Each structure stands twice: as structure tokens, then as C-alpha cells.
Amino acid sequence: MSLKRKDVLGLEDMAAEEILLVLDIASQFRAVFDRPVRSVPIMRGRTVVNFFHESSTRTRISFELAEKRLSADIVNFSVATSSFTKGETLRDTAENLQAMKIDMLVVRHKSSGSAQYLARVLKCPVINAGDGCHEHPTQGLLDIMTMRQRLGDLRGKRVTIIGDIAHSRVARSNIWGLGKLGAEVTVCGPPTMVPANVARLGVKVEYDLKRAVAKADVLNILRIQLERGAGSGFPGNREYHRMYGVTEDVVRTLKPEAFIMHPGPMNRNVEIASEVADGPRQVILDQVANGVAVRMALIYLLSGGDPGALAPGEAA
Amino acid sequence: MEWSWQRIPGEYLVTGVRLIGGGKVSARPGFLHVKKGRLEAIGEGRPTLAGLPELAADGLFCAPGFVDTHVHFREPGQEEKETVATGSRAAAAGGFTAVVTMPNTDPAIDNAGMVRYVSDRGREAGLCRVLPAGAISVGRQGETMAELGAMVEAGAVAFTDDGSPVQNGRLMASALQYARLLGVPIMSHAEDLTIVAGGCMHGGYWSMRLGLSAMPRAGEDAAVFRDIELARATGGHLHVAHVSTRGAVEIIRRAKADGVRVTAEATPHHFSLDHGRCRDYSPLFKMNPPLRESEDVAAVADGLADGTLDCIATDHAPHTDTEKELQFDQAPFGVIGLETAFAAGVTYLVRGGKLDLGRLVQCLTERPAAVLGLPLGKLEEGGDADFVLLDPEREWVVTRETLRSRSRNSSFLGETLKGRVLATFLRGRLTWHADDPSVVR
Amino acid sequence: MSFIEKAVIMNQDEVTRAIKRMAHEVLEANNGTSDLVILGIQRRGVPLAGLLQEAIKGVEKVSVPSGAIDITFYRDDLSKLGPSPRVATTEMPLDVTDKVVILVDDVLYTGRTVRAALDVIMDWGRPRAIQLAVLVDRGHRELPIRPDYVGKNVPTSQKEVIKVKVMEYDGKQEVVVGEVQGG
Structure with missing residues (x-):
């Protein structure tokens, strides 16, 4: 089993074996963090471009750190610091990058489908760091890794995702990835954020928070994206907190070993109560490290040339 | 005398063709006798005359030239997408001899001078009858009614603010009332912007899965309902453009049963493709109204079959490659359709068992002509010799190279379609020859 | 691609004897076991390191700390071979700073694996010395690396393949020479 693909654009088209392989290797890299020297030289001389067409601090820093720990050369450019303006096509951007002979592109873009587009145009591998409301595969993978560290095999395990499912790329990547690994996913939020057709992705839709979390092994609480105009989907922060906020009261109804995740950054006392965010159930810093x-x-x-000609395992 | 595609004579015969008209296909081969741009005679069997140049078209079908109630030729203002001349070329290649051009140009067609400008450009191009639609409101701003009377005098055949809906219900009511006086339809781009606000594809499973903003059906249904009630109240002739939802078809069906003066059109993409086509984020499947669900596609086809929807209109909407290479949510709405309309009809409606060939042709000829109230779309002795030769069995692959429009943004690119317009004649003159397009200059 | 065995060049006894001899050499060179750490290179260097540790214990009655090194992320042939989907763990039994590391591998060939292993060790700490023990030295070095302890020197052609079999992975303990055929 190897990752025989050029790009990672979403978890929708990744097989369970591929996901497990990535997590396997990731756990080897986690071991590297505990050493005095927290980097390895494997990507020396390779150039990775981080193209962030939408502001993001956490994801960008996480990618940068990952690239640095692999000893890659890094070029960052984001809308704020470049001359890329509205009207310039992604194609122009892609062709420029191609001409500069980069080895890999990490892209965050506000338009759903933009990673797919760049992957089609570019010869180098493309990693989707979040496209619009579509997918955020690396977040999905790190969430799954965090769950597996505590739960082991996810088959039959119950994961409840709470928040604006309709506009969340994190939710979609979680749903696809968890589904492939056999977890039972329930999504919860007001109907304005959880349209009924979400059930067609193979999840259970539950509008009542207490019922949604009663049997859960994990809660994955999404950030309420006020900036995305999702605000029209609920009357306000206070009401959201009252109806869907994960508070101490909610936590008390959980299974004793159930734990709480959040992709960050948190809106304290909106989707998650401060005491819960700082409480013993959360594993948020594990998520960050993962x-x-x-x-x-x-x-x-x-990385590494022709994806069709991967080395057999013995070559190492 | 030998027939020559290079030099079409002033008088000639077309023989061996199965004639299509009145929703029927003649059982036996027949002929046309064309003289000085008019149909001198038309009938079954062999013509009795001899000695005229004869186009022996055995095995082919002959229909009136197609009429399209809805095209965008982009002139003036966006000539990089299309001009009246290049659009006419595409129309001819699709078998169309008359098209109604939408007024959402830059500047808009909102006065008599602009109507004459577009008509004149059409006459110069000489490849099809270019019939301008005027804007309902000045500058298509949806506020003040434009001078509809002056525009009708100048040749406008309908009015619409197409591209944008008329949000102001009172203005729409006035326009319907006023146009009644002028004997022309008000075309409605039916969209409630407060419902559709900012959406880029049909609101349903695929928009949810792809993470694209939604245009719910209700936005179209609500607007169609409003305009029909305004038509009922005013007695004006409402023509609903590009119907795409099952709900809108049903609302129109009931209104017709009630005797409301409403007609409607459907585009080839709405009777053939559903929203699953957007799965790869290709802007070639982005249009307004959007591709909807399979039950909507079926409802639109059924609507054409039972006459609820009067005609097929292409909503030919050219956009440059650059624009259509933007991200799905940023690319402009619209696809071209003139050159693939007949083939899409054969492929999806005739082979799909919804319509037979005679009825399909009716949806492209008599019925749109009736919507406009114009003497077009028929083969009649003494009438203009606007006709097409069709091969409903011929398969062809839609490629960028096969298209004559200035833009190539077709939803059918790469698809194999069945049914080809082999030749188009406008007033007896050849405007399209599929096997050798170069003979038309 | 298939591996065709041509000859057994070390049988079970010969391997055991070679390792015992190397144990004595290690003790001799380092005046005993103080500060020694044995690190095997994944995969077949690891069981051999275990055997060496056992052999030393047989002589000195001291269990020298041992661990494993995975060099996957230190390879210099990523562009040639692409990433390996099989990654093993590095297990450091203790901080190697100021220790004497006995690095163990099955076959010494180009020297590139050892080069990578040296980098791994350096990233974990700063040993006083690193010594190299290999069961087979087959020549054809591409880097200035030489072993301190060798089980057997086996002159080979570059077409040939040396395969060290260990109980853990192969169910037997021997060294064979052969060729890879087909492609």
C-alpha cells in the first residue's frame, strides 16, 4: 500500500487504506517532535509554495512548521502580501508557479473547487489547505488521527459534529474520512446550518443537542464562522450558545470517557463554554500537534517524482 | 442542371425530402420549389417541373427555419464574447433563421435608436433575422419604464430586463398592461433575488456536497407565480423565459388551464442536464437558472411535450475562455446553445421518448413564432424560403472546432450528440452547410 | 522481479560465531561495556543488534542498552525512488550524548544507509564516538565510510545481491548471495 496519487484535494476520494497510511507515517513524524532536533532532512532542496488566497494563521503556520521540519525550502505568498488581485485568474497564477519549477503547492482559497482546478493545471503535487465550503482534508486527517489515538479502530465509534455543517469544509472532510473508517457520524445544529440533505452523505442528522451527544464517543465542535455570513442562519451568539453551545451541563450528560475536539480558533462561550474549552475532556492541543x-x-x-514508480518498501 | 453548393441559383428545387410541419413528418418524400427567395411550391412526390437546378436530398428531412426567442449577441459592449455577425453565424449553424436578441448589452437596448442599431447589424450580417427585444426599464435598472412604443415602431418584438428580474412588481404589472396595447409579450427572467441571493448553483444535494452557494428552486417558483398573477390581473401577455423547475412548470400549467395569457420557453440544457454535471466545478455548467435535479429535467421535457412550455429557446449566452476559466463561484453565468439545440433535442427528447421529431421541430419553429405573433416558422407557398435540411440520425462530437460562435462555452463540449442541421437557407440563400462551412462567406 | 539464490555464504553457526567474535572485538576496543549503546538500523540491523547485545551479555554479564534507528527520513534518494510507504520507528533507549554508539547493520554496501544513520544519531544527541559493526561487507563504497567490526568480507559484483536472513523476519539465520532477475 502506498499513496499512489499526485494530489490530496479531499478525503472524499481517498481510500481507507490511504488514510491509514498517512496516519501511520504521521505517528512516526510525531516521534520526531520529542527529539532535541525536531527536523529531518528528507525534503532538503525541495521547494514548497504556500499559496494562501484567504487569510489563515493556524493552518499556514502548521504547514510551514511541517515543511520546515522536513527541511524543505518554503515560499509563502498570500493575497495580502502579493499583487494577486481580483480578476487575475487562478490559471495565470498556476502558470507562473509552474514556470518557477516548484515541487509542491499548498493552497488555501475561498472558492470551492479551486484546489481541484490547480491540481489539473499543475504538474506538481497540490495539497488542499481548505477550499471554500468544500473540503479541508488535512484538518480531517488530524481530527481522525486524534480520535484514533484515543479510540483505536474507529469502526462503530460514534462521532458527533456540531455546528454549521452546510458551510464547513472541516465537517465535510470529517464526514468523508470517518465514514471510510467505519465510524458512525451524527451531525447537529439548527436546520439553517444542517440541511436535511446532509443525511445523503451517510450521516445521521439530529437537531437536538442533548440527543446528538448522548451516545457519542467524541464531540467535534465546529467554529461558528461569523465572517462567512452564516450569521443569518441563527439569531445571534447568545441564542446559539443557549441551544447548541457545549457547556458543562452538556458535558455532564456525556459518556464518561467521551472527549471534545475543536478545530480552532474557538469562539469561547459561543459554540463552546470557556470551562469546557479549558476542561479535562478537551484534546485540542493534541489536535494541533497532530x-x-x-x-x-x-x-x-x-514528494518524489513519478507517483507511478514508487519504491517498494524494501528500498528503505 | 447540376446543383452547386458554391453558387446557389435564384430558382431551384429541393427534392426527396421528408417535410416537417404542423407537428408532423410527411410519410412520403416531397419537394420544395424556391424562386427569388420565396417558396413557389411545396408538396409531396416529385415536382412536375423539369430543367431547374435540383438539390437531391433523399433521406433528409426538411423543416422551416428555426426561431429562437432568447439569445445574447452581446453587441454593443461585449464584442469580445460575440457580435451580431458572429452570433448570426452560430444561429445559422444551428438551423435558426430568426432570433430574438436580449437587451442586456452595454449600453442596454432601451430606446428606439438602439433597437435599430441591432436590427441593422443583423441585416448587414445577413445570416438570420435578428429581432431585438427591448428593455422593460430604462438602463435595465428596474425603476422607470422605457419607451416601449417607440421601440416597437423601431422593430422590437418583445420586452424584458433579462439577466436581471424586474423586482419591482408594480413596474412589471405596468409593463404587462402597457405591452398589451402594443401586442408584444413581456418576457420574464423569473428570479426572486432575495431568495437566490448570491447563489451560484442549484440548491440541493450537489451544492451541499460541493460546498457551493445555493440558488433554491423557490427563487424561480415564487417569481413565476408573481408574474403569472400579474398577467392574470392585467391581461397582458407574459412569456416566462428559461423555465427550469418542476414547480414553475406546474404553476404555468395551472395558469394556462385558467386561461391566463402566459407562454413559456425551456432551454436545451434544462431539458437534458442535471446539477450533477457541476461535480468537477466546471463553469461550463454554470448558468442562470442553474441545472437542477433530474425530476426538474423530466418536468421540463414533459412540459414541452404537453405544450405547457411552448417552445425551445437556447438562452445562447457567450462568454470568453478567460471568464469561464475562473473559479465556479466567480465565473459568469451562461452557456452557448444555438448550434447544439436541435441535436440536444434529438438526443435527449426524441431518443428519450418525450417528443417525436415532428413535435421537436414544432417547438423550434411554429411555437416560438406563435409566442412572438410573427409569420415565421412555417413552410407555406408564397412565404419566405426559410428552411433547414436535417439528418436526425447523424452523430457528431461537439468540439471547440465544430462551433462557429465567437465563444466556446458549451455544456456539450466533448459530448457525442445525435442529429445534425446539414444546411440552413434564409430567403432561399444558403447560410450554413455542415459538410463544407466554407461555402458560406 | 525475483531473487534467485546462488549460494549460502554463511550458515546459522557461522553467523553466530561471527557475532560472538565481533562482541569480543567491541569489548576489547572499548575496554568493557561502560558507556556503550547498541543501535541497529531498521530493519535487519535491529535483530542483529539484539544478537550482538546477547553475545556481549554472554561474556560480560552486562546488558548493554540497545535501540533501533530508522533512516527513511534521512535518505538522499527521495527524488530517485520516491517516498517509501514503509516507515519504521526510531527507538532511542537513552540520551546518546557522550556515549559510544555501536551502529549495527546487516550489509555494508555503498555507505549511504550508514551516512543517513549517522545523521539520525546526531539529531538525537552528541555521542563521544560512533563505531560501525556489519555482518557482511560487500565493497563498492560510494562514501568514505569503513566498518570497525566485520562478520565477513564478501567480494561481490554489483549485479549480485547479498541477503541476510534473520529469525525474526525470515525464520532462519544465514547469509545468501544471489541475483535479481527480470524486471
């Missing part, structure tokens, strides 16, 4: 490891694993697995 994020770097997962990204290292993907960058490593996607």
Missing part, C-alpha cells in the same frame, strides 16, 4: 505531523506525512508521501 496537525503538523499529518501535514509532514502528506508532504513526504506526495
Whole structure:
């Protein structure tokens, strides 16, 4: 089993074996973090471009750290610091990058489908760091890694995702990835954020928070994206917190070993109560550490020439 | 005398063709006798005359030239997408001899002078009858009614703010009332912007899965409902453009049963393709109204079959490659359709068992002519010799190279379609020859 | 691609004897076991390191700390071979700073694996010395690396393949020479 693909654009088209392979390698990289020297030289001389067409601090830093720990050369450009303006096509951008002979592109873009587009145009591997409301595969992978560290095999395990499912790329990547690994996913939020057709992705839709979390092994609480205009889907932060906020009261109804995840950054006392965010059930910092490891694993697995001619395992 | 595609004579015969008209296909081969741009005679069997140049078209079908109630030729203002001349070329290649051009140009066609400008450009191109539609409101701003009377005098055949809906219900009511006086339809681009706001594809499973903003059906249904009630109240002739939802078809069906003066059109993409086509984020499947669900596609086809929807209109909407290479949510709405309309009809409606060939042709000829109230779309002795030769069995692959429009943004690129317009004649003159396009200059 | 065995060049006894001899050499060179750490290179260097540790214990009655090194992320042939989907763990039994590391591998060939292993060790700490023990030295070095302890020197052609079999992975303990045929 190897990662025989050029790009990672989403978890929708990744097989369970591929996901497990990435997580396997990621756990090897996590071991590297505990050493005095927290980098390995494998990507020395390779250039990775981080193209962030939408602002993001956490994901960009996580990717940068992953690339640095692989000893890659890094070029960052984001809308704020470049001359890319509205109207310039992604094709122009892609052709420029191609001409500069980069080895890999990490792209964050506000338009759904933009990673797919760049992957089609570019010869080098493309990693989707979040496209619009579509997918955020590295977040999905790090969430799954965090769950597996605590739950082991995810078959039959119950994961409840709470928030604006309709506009969340994190939700979609979680749903696809968890589904492939056999977890039972429930999504929860007001109907304005959880349209009924979400059930067609193979998840259970539950509008009542207490019922949604009662049997859960994990809660994955999404950030309410006020900036995405999702605000019209609920009357306000206070009401959201009252109806869907994960508070101490909610936590008390959980299974004793159930734990809580959040992709960050948190809106404290909106989707998650401060006491819960700082409480013993959350594993948010594990998620952050796993994020770097997962990204290292993907960058490593996607690097190296012709994806059709991967070395057999013995070659190492 | 020998027939020559290079030099079409002033008087000639077309023989061996199965004639299509009145929704029927003649059982026996027949002929046309064309003289000085008019149909001198038309009938079954062999003509009795001899000695005229004869186009022996045995095995082919002959239909009236097609009429399209809805095209965008982009002139003036966006000539990089299409001009009246290049659009006419595409029309001829699709078998069309008359098209209604939409007024959402830059500047808009909102006065008599602009109507004459577009008509004149059509006459110069000389490849099809270019019939301008005027804007309902000045500058298509949806506020003040434009001078509809002056525009009708100048040749406008309908009015619409197409591209944008008329959000102001009172203005729409006035336009319907006023146009009644002028005997022309008001075409409605039926869209409630407060419902559709900012969407880029049909609201359903695929928009959810792809993470693209949604245009719910209700946005179209609500607007169609409003305009029909306004037509009912005013007695004006409402023509609903590009119907795409099952709900809108049903609303129109009921209105017709009630005797409301409403007609409607459907585009080839809405009777053939569903929203699953957007799965790869290709802007070649982005249009407004959007591709909807398979039950909507079926409802649109059924609507054409039972006459609820009067005609097929292409909503030919050219855009440059650059624009259509933007991200799905940023690319402009619209696809071209003139050159693939007949083939899409044969491929999806005739082979799909929804319509037979005679009825398909009716949806492209008599019925749109009736919507406009114009003497077009028929083969009649003494009438203009606007006709097409069709091969409904011929398969062809739609490629960029086969298309004559200035833009290539077709939803059918790469698809094999069945049914080809082999030749188009406008007033007896050849405007399209599929096997040797170069003979038309 | 198939591996055709041509000859057994070390049988089970010969391997055991070679390792015992190397144990004595290690003790001799280092005046005993103080500060020694044995690190095997994944995969077949690891069981051999275990055997060496056992052999030393047989002589000195001291269990020298041992661990494993994975060099996957230190390879210099990523562009040639692409990433390996099989990655093993590096296990450091203790901080190697100021220790004497006995690095163990099955076959010494180009020297590139050892080069990578040296980098791994350096990233974990700063040993006082690193010594190299290999069961077979087949020549054809591409880097200035030489072993301190050798089980057997086996002159080979570059077409040939040396395969060290260990109980853990192969169910037997021997060294064979052969050729890879087909492609």
C-alpha cells in the first residue's frame, strides 16, 4: 500500500487504506517532535509554495512548521502580501508557479473547487489547505488521527459534529474520512446550518443537542464562522450558545470517557463554554500537534517524482 | 442542371425530402420549389417541373427555419464574447433563421435608436433575422419604464430586463398592461433575488456536497407565480423565459388551464442536464437558472411535450475562455446553445421518448413564432424560403472546432450528440452547410 | 522481479560465531561495556543488534542498552525512488550524548544507509564516538565510510545481491548471495 496519487484535494476520494497510511507515517513524524532536533532532512532542496488566497494563521503556520521540519525550502505568498488581485485568474497564477519549477503547492482559497482546478493545471503535487465550503482534508486527517489515538479502530465509534455543517469544509472532510473508517457520524445544529440533505452523505442528522451527544464517543465542535455570513442562519451568539453551545451541563450528560475536539480558533462561550474549552475532556492541543505531523506525512508521501514508480518498501 | 453548393441559383428545387410541419413528418418524400427567395411550391412526390437546378436530398428531412426567442449577441459592449455577425453565424449553424436578441448589452437596448442599431447589424450580417427585444426599464435598472412604443415602431418584438428580474412588481404589472396595447409579450427572467441571493448553483444535494452557494428552486417558483398573477390581473401577455423547475412548470400549467395569457420557453440544457454535471466545478455548467435535479429535467421535457412550455429557446449566452476559466463561484453565468439545440433535442427528447421529431421541430419553429405573433416558422407557398435540411440520425462530437460562435462555452463540449442541421437557407440563400462551412462567406 | 539464490555464504553457526567474535572485538576496543549503546538500523540491523547485545551479555554479564534507528527520513534518494510507504520507528533507549554508539547493520554496501544513520544519531544527541559493526561487507563504497567490526568480507559484483536472513523476519539465520532477475 502506498499513496499512489499526485494530489490530496479531499478525503472524499481517498481510500481507507490511504488514510491509514498517512496516519501511520504521521505517528512516526510525531516521534520526531520529542527529539532535541525536531527536523529531518528528507525534503532538503525541495521547494514548497504556500499559496494562501484567504487569510489563515493556524493552518499556514502548521504547514510551514511541517515543511520546515522536513527541511524543505518554503515560499509563502498570500493575497495580502502579493499583487494577486481580483480578476487575475487562478490559471495565470498556476502558470507562473509552474514556470518557477516548484515541487509542491499548498493552497488555501475561498472558492470551492479551486484546489481541484490547480491540481489539473499543475504538474506538481497540490495539497488542499481548505477550499471554500468544500473540503479541508488535512484538518480531517488530524481530527481522525486524534480520535484514533484515543479510540483505536474507529469502526462503530460514534462521532458527533456540531455546528454549521452546510458551510464547513472541516465537517465535510470529517464526514468523508470517518465514514471510510467505519465510524458512525451524527451531525447537529439548527436546520439553517444542517440541511436535511446532509443525511445523503451517510450521516445521521439530529437537531437536538442533548440527543446528538448522548451516545457519542467524541464531540467535534465546529467554529461558528461569523465572517462567512452564516450569521443569518441563527439569531445571534447568545441564542446559539443557549441551544447548541457545549457547556458543562452538556458535558455532564456525556459518556464518561467521551472527549471534545475543536478545530480552532474557538469562539469561547459561543459554540463552546470557556470551562469546557479549558476542561479535562478537551484534546485540542493534541489536535494541533497532530496537525503538523499529518501535514509532514502528506508532504513526504506526495514528494518524489513519478507517483507511478514508487519504491517498494524494501528500498528503505 | 447540376446543383452547386458554391453558387446557389435564384430558382431551384429541393427534392426527396421528408417535410416537417404542423407537428408532423410527411410519410412520403416531397419537394420544395424556391424562386427569388420565396417558396413557389411545396408538396409531396416529385415536382412536375423539369430543367431547374435540383438539390437531391433523399433521406433528409426538411423543416422551416428555426426561431429562437432568447439569445445574447452581446453587441454593443461585449464584442469580445460575440457580435451580431458572429452570433448570426452560430444561429445559422444551428438551423435558426430568426432570433430574438436580449437587451442586456452595454449600453442596454432601451430606446428606439438602439433597437435599430441591432436590427441593422443583423441585416448587414445577413445570416438570420435578428429581432431585438427591448428593455422593460430604462438602463435595465428596474425603476422607470422605457419607451416601449417607440421601440416597437423601431422593430422590437418583445420586452424584458433579462439577466436581471424586474423586482419591482408594480413596474412589471405596468409593463404587462402597457405591452398589451402594443401586442408584444413581456418576457420574464423569473428570479426572486432575495431568495437566490448570491447563489451560484442549484440548491440541493450537489451544492451541499460541493460546498457551493445555493440558488433554491423557490427563487424561480415564487417569481413565476408573481408574474403569472400579474398577467392574470392585467391581461397582458407574459412569456416566462428559461423555465427550469418542476414547480414553475406546474404553476404555468395551472395558469394556462385558467386561461391566463402566459407562454413559456425551456432551454436545451434544462431539458437534458442535471446539477450533477457541476461535480468537477466546471463553469461550463454554470448558468442562470442553474441545472437542477433530474425530476426538474423530466418536468421540463414533459412540459414541452404537453405544450405547457411552448417552445425551445437556447438562452445562447457567450462568454470568453478567460471568464469561464475562473473559479465556479466567480465565473459568469451562461452557456452557448444555438448550434447544439436541435441535436440536444434529438438526443435527449426524441431518443428519450418525450417528443417525436415532428413535435421537436414544432417547438423550434411554429411555437416560438406563435409566442412572438410573427409569420415565421412555417413552410407555406408564397412565404419566405426559410428552411433547414436535417439528418436526425447523424452523430457528431461537439468540439471547440465544430462551433462557429465567437465563444466556446458549451455544456456539450466533448459530448457525442445525435442529429445534425446539414444546411440552413434564409430567403432561399444558403447560410450554413455542415459538410463544407466554407461555402458560406 | 525475483531473487534467485546462488549460494549460502554463511550458515546459522557461522553467523553466530561471527557475532560472538565481533562482541569480543567491541569489548576489547572499548575496554568493557561502560558507556556503550547498541543501535541497529531498521530493519535487519535491529535483530542483529539484539544478537550482538546477547553475545556481549554472554561474556560480560552486562546488558548493554540497545535501540533501533530508522533512516527513511534521512535518505538522499527521495527524488530517485520516491517516498517509501514503509516507515519504521526510531527507538532511542537513552540520551546518546557522550556515549559510544555501536551502529549495527546487516550489509555494508555503498555507505549511504550508514551516512543517513549517522545523521539520525546526531539529531538525537552528541555521542563521544560512533563505531560501525556489519555482518557482511560487500565493497563498492560510494562514501568514505569503513566498518570497525566485520562478520565477513564478501567480494561481490554489483549485479549480485547479498541477503541476510534473520529469525525474526525470515525464520532462519544465514547469509545468501544471489541475483535479481527480470524486471
